[in-house]
Amino acid sequence: MNNRKVTRARYRFVALDVSKYRLLFIALLVGLGTGLLSSLFRLILARLATFRTTFQIGEIDQGWQDWLWPMLFTFFGIWFSIFLVKKYAPETAGSGIQEIEGALDGLRPIRWRKVLPVKFIASLFSLSSGLLLGREGPTVQIGANVGKMADDIFKQPVEEDNPLISAGAASGLASAFNAPFAGIIFVIEEMNGHFKFNFYSVAALMIGAGSADMVVRLLVGGGPILKTTIFTFEELSGIWLFVLLGLVLSVVGIMFNKFLIKSLDLFKKLKVSYITIALCMAFIITAVGLYSEDMIGAGYTTISHVYNSSFTLKFLLALFVVRFILSILSYGSGVPGGIFTPLITLGIILGMLFGGIAQYFFPDLVPDPAIFGVAGMAGIFASTIRAPLTGLALSVEMTANYELILPLIFTAVTASVCTTMLGNTPIYATLLKRALQTEKF
Template sequence: MKSKAEQAIERISEIRYPLILQGCCIGVLTGIVVSFFRRILIAAESLRDSVLREAAGGAAESAGTSGVPGMQSPGTAMMQHPRMAVLLLIVLAGCFLGTWLCVRLVPLCAGSGIPQVAGELKGRVFQPWWKVIPAKIIGGTLAIGAGLSLGREGPSIQLGAMVGKGFSSLIDRLATEEKLLMTCGAAAGLSCAFSAPLAGAVFALEGLHKNFSTDVLLGSMAASIASDFVAFYVFGLTPVFDLSIRQALPLSLYWTLAVLGVLLGFFGMIYGKCIAFTQDLYDLIPSKAGRLAVPFLLLIPLGLWYPMAMGGGYRLVTQVADEKFVLSALALLLMMKFCYSILSFSAGAPGGIFMPLLVIGGIAGGLYFTAVTQILDIPQYYIDNFVIYGMVGYFAGIVRSPVTGVILITEMVGDFTNFLALSVVALIAYITADLLGSVPIYQQLLERMLRKDPDCGMTDQLRRNKVLLESDVYISSIMDGRRLKEMKLPRGCLVVSVLRGPEELVPGGDTELKGGDRLTVLCNQGRMDEADRILKKMCRTERIR
């Protein structure tokens, strides 16, 4: 009988077309799960909006928690109807209790879910998919539906990855194949959450694997497209942000994009530091219930007097683009949304920061445009452009996946005329955040999670599972022109294949590597992260001559 290592090497060489087929299956399943999640969230948020409108005494047309200006404060109406206030407090307490139970029983359902997926792909985390899926759906619905400033996109990525893992378990795949199927599921989850199939596939490469692989790309694309078909069937073809962008920004105004990119990169660095600082403060509270109670209690004053800061804030973007806020109101909205999003996420509730940070970026872009128009004579219809520039720049500065950001915003808006401008802002924001020493937010969150719990569900048996890693040898990298034995991989790791163009070499210690080679490394799952760091340093870092 062949060992698992031999099976892994044999199967990975023939995995491309089976992975595409399996990716399609995972995409459909993920589309069903995530569409269900989206549906119940829409229902919960619609109910919350209706309750706040009712509490406001049937004020003039408004969007409830979306915060269309002009909605009267529900505070006075609540004081006049104490029974309604008591009922809402009971519902809020129920949402808090349900969220706390989910986090207590399944700790890995807390937070965004993207760090957990990235950790499992690195061999550092084990998630029981049969527990995470229901806990994430229930906990996320209660937390986001209650009004916490969280998004559904991170949870959708985790749900998709867990669907992929469950599918892998049912068809009895090996550890390497399981990780590929999890990646397909994660891509499908993002695709269904945003109706953005290309962004889902690119995120799988740029945000999770951080290394180009044709197999991962094809499998992720198949899963993303299949998932998007389901989303189109359920939600239709309307873009997530239905903005009326009239034309591209003229080149004469591109200097304003450079300034905006620098500001957003700096703002993104501040966001990461605020998340870390707030999490440190929350750690002073000994119980999970106490930490979760903070954002839930803040819902009371926010719901009564400033409901615009509640929820994911999807419709805030279009309202800013429709010029429904003056400069001072935009500044207040930005501050409130920024603070409450950080307080909601840092408490550990099941929900993501993907959408809140896009909304904050959109508000920042609108604020920047409104301030610039006080000085320059720029047509007002360009505010739509600057809203999406703010979104992509803030995303690139925090998540540090600029290509994903540009493609995601383009697909979400359904307009390609601003592709160049989006790329400029994303690049400048990325460089600014990098020069300021900012750590990508999901890497920061994963490192913090592993510091608090180094095992994260991993056992010695799981660590001994054999997996395959792939890495390109970059031209001018340290290993370009050097012998394989100079790489010094961790003990128990073995290079089993060197692909040079169409030719596959049988590697030995004296094999000389060349730029463009593709290595396949066999190692224990527990050594994956360490081996990948060495591969990145030796094969994907340019040599200083």
């Protein structure tokens, strides 16, 4: 009798292990699928990025061509993107990360049959139009929907929804920035109230993020996304400057979050047609872009120019203010797109501005202002998203500045703690609450 009980228990354990191994195998498929879609997304987006400013229109005079084609291209991209979102899948507007958090709590549906094509196509148009939006929001939502698709196809138990959707989200962030560790940390930290934490779910995250990053490196390319100087940090007497930068960024984070919500409310209250919104945004983006291309777009080119060009402090301040306003308006317009990249760009600009001022007053403590640019990435992420570990991981993986972990910790912790004490709610929690109150489909 006792032998029978032992045998039954052994069979149960074997069955349990088999089901968990099956989960990990499906997580691998989710990572590979997300990496493939993200690679295709990035490759197409890279082609479209130059199309806006290089297309020639017949024999039109160059003066007209400078603004007419970018205006038309931007207008159509914004209009078509909003049209797809409003008509077929409203949950694809904006980043989509709040939708994933709601889905993990069972508060929002995941309609992957509609979301995958709409998010993919609409995001290509919105991101290539010159709006200040990032590719990470679309890839995270696409990855999570791939996770739900795999869950439905393989008919997984209901309790397996969470790790597969989470693995897809981690894969999406990893494949957007070549940052698998940040993808894992983001789900654990930012989605900690939604993610069901256990050994196998964490293993699924790691497998998904790692396999997605592997596919992207094979198809798109490896290495850090941002090509910057590799710094060392040995002068501990200047650590207080990173704390001070964190204080500044905590205030910036509060302002960004509040104005972002106000922008969404403003566009909703206007009750104007898609054409009007697209026309107004196209005019603004084109006019600003004609003055300086660094003031529009996701920010990768801007970051490169900020690091490699000798911009004056006055221009850096103007660049920060303009990009701050346009980032908020871009997201508020209702097109799909993420806020990570625009935020990172703002953090780098503000960090460089802070570093330039600090170098003027404390030249012995600041050998290179660019070191504060890297710290600004982590700090602004910590103050807006309230995810300091993710900000730290992203900053290090995107720049390969592993020796800056110590000062980045001081900046990120200061920014997140101070912004919390000042009452700043994490932006995705606010966006989810708003979506639950105002959007039904």
